[in-house]
Amino acid sequence: MSSTIDLLRTSGVKVTPGRVRVYEALAAAAQPLSHADLEARLPDADRVTLYRVLDTLVVCGLAMKAVDARGVFRFSASGAQSEHRRHAHFRCTDCGRVFCLKDAPPPPPKLPRGFRLADAEYDLRGTCANCARAHHK
Amino acid sequence: MSSTIDLLRTSGVKVTPGRVRVYEALAAAAQPLSHADLEARLPDADRVTLYRVLDTLVVCGLAMKAVDARGVFRFSASGAQSEHRRHAHFRCTDCGRVFCLKDAPPPPPKLPRGFRLADAEYDLRGTCANCARAHHK
DNA sequence: CAATATTTGCAACACTGTTGCATTTGCAAC
DNA sequence: GTTGCAAATGCAACAGTGTTGCAAATATTG
Numbered sequence: 001m002s003s004t005i006d007l008l009r010t011s012g013v014k015v016t017p018g019r020v021r022v023y024e025a026l027a028a029a030a031q032p033l034s035h036a037d038l039e040a041r042l043p044d045a046d047r048v049t050l051y052r053v054l055d056t057l058v059v060c061g062l063a064m065k066a067v068d069a070r071g072v073f074r075f076s077a078s079g080a081q082s083e084h085r086r087h088a089h090f091r092c093t094d095c096g097r098v099f100c101l102k103d104a105p106p107p108p109p110k111l112p113r114g115f116r117l118a119d120a121e122y123d124l125r126g127t128c129a130n131c132a133r134a135h136h137k
Numbered sequence: 138m139s140s141t142i143d144l145l146r147t148s149g150v151k152v153t154p155g156r157v158r159v160y161e162a163l164a165a166a167a168q169p170l171s172h173a174d175l176e177a178r179l180p181d182a183d184r185v186t187l188y189r190v191l192d193t194l195v196v197c198g199l200a201m202k203a204v205d206a207r208g209v210f211r212f213s214a215s216g217a218q219s220e221h222r223r224h225a226h227f228r229c230t231d232c233g234r235v236f237c238l239k240d241a242p243p244p245p246p247k248l249p250r251g252f253r254l255a256d257a258e259y260d261l262r263g264t265c266a267n268c269a270r271a272h273h274k
Numbered sequence: 275c276a277a278t279a280t281t282t283g284c285a286a287c288a289c290t291g292t293t294g295c296a297t298t299t300g301c302a303a304c
Numbered sequence: 305g306t307t308g309c310a311a312a313t314g315c316a317a318c319a320g321t322g323t324t325g326c327a328a329a330t331a332t333t334g
Contacts, residue, residue: 014300014311035290046314051291053312071208071321072290088246093204093255101246111238114266115227122246123258129251151280151331172321183283188322190281208290209321 011060018045022053023077026063032074032097069094088122094131148197155182159190160214163200169211225259236265 004023008015025041026033033041038050045053054075057063064078076098088101101124111117141160145152162178163170170178175187182190191212194200200212225238238261248254 016300016312018313048292048315049313056312067204067206067208069204071204071210073208090248090252099249099252101248111227111261112236112266115236116264117261123260124246124248124254125257126248126255127253129249132251132253153281153331155282185284185323186282193281 007062008060011062013056013060018049018053019056021045022050023057023062026057026075026077029076031095032064032066032068032076034068034072034074036072038075064098066091066098088124090124090126090128092128092131093125094127097128099128144199145197148199150193150197155186155190156193158182159187160194160199163194163212164214166213169201169203169205169213171205171209171211173209175212225261227261227265 004020004027005015008019008023013019021042022038022045025038029037035047035050035054038054039045039047042050054063054065058065058075062078063075066074066076068074074095074097090099090101091097092099141157141164142152145156145160150156158179159175159182162175166174172184172187172191175191176182176184179187191200191202191210195202195212199215201215203211203213205211227236227238
């Protein structure tokens with residue numbers, strides 16, 4: 001099994017206690033966590049450092065960042081696969097969770113002449129099964 | 138033709154100059170507007186009143202509220218905006234311009250059971266014709 | 275026009291996120 | 305180990321977005 005330390009090292013960022021603890025908190029969580037959630041779980045962490053650690057994890061691909069329905073950023077551990085580009089994502093507008101759809105991504109539409117495609121993202125938004133159920137409780 | 142005043146009256150809320158102006162600004166906009174956008178368009182409006190007017194319009198069904206990628210609420214007059222949803226966008230990573238692709242977007246993939254699709258966006262990124270040509274100068 | 279429930283404007287606040295800068299720390303090279 | 309230095313941290317201050325309380329103004333109803 002690959003430790004958090006190895007994950008960080010492999011991702012090319014310095015290994016610090018803060019990054020280890022934040023990543024492990026994200027990985028242990030069942031839901032994407034907001035900055036406030038993480039502050040509650042890691043009471044000793046500095047507010048600003050926490051923001052910067054989260055940024056680092058997102059940039060190096062270890063975490064994903066999304067916006068929930070209240071406009072708050074939520075973060076989730078993304079298990080280090082940066083293959084997140086070429087398949088469709090479903091983002092729940094309620095809980096902010098992102099689901100990867102395994103179905104083959106649809107072929108990109110034709111582009112005007114001269115345009116060069118670097119990257120494509122099919123983003124679906126809506127309500128996930130959990131939140132849909134919770135809605136008409 | 139139904140004037141804004143009639144729309145408001147029909148929706149069961151008091152008709153005030155602020156509500157009329159805000160609704161008409163929303164209806165005239167090509168994109169959903171943030172609170173800040175509206176403040177720029179209506180320089181005389183009070184900040185807080187603007188928030189409350191927007192809330193009222195949403196509650197009475199004349200406007201829709203959504204969160205953008207930066208976590209900011211954006212508002213649009215109901216009825217508008219359903220057409221800008223279902224087509225693909227190409228964003229040039231060089232000049233930042235966004236092009237709307239007229240071709241019909243591919244059908245959304247199948248979702249897991251219980252998931253409800255509200256909105257889909259096919260985002261392509263790359264280099265537009267202009268910038269591609271400029272590149273091998 | 276008068277009565278009254280709503281709405282407005284203002285001040286103050288709360289939450290989320292960012293920037294600048296001095297200090298500490300990871301880590302690589304000795 | 306020790307050292308050097310870029311990077312990360314902690315702190316303070318700030319910026320943007322949204323909310324609450326309350327007194328004054330106003331849209332509707334009769």
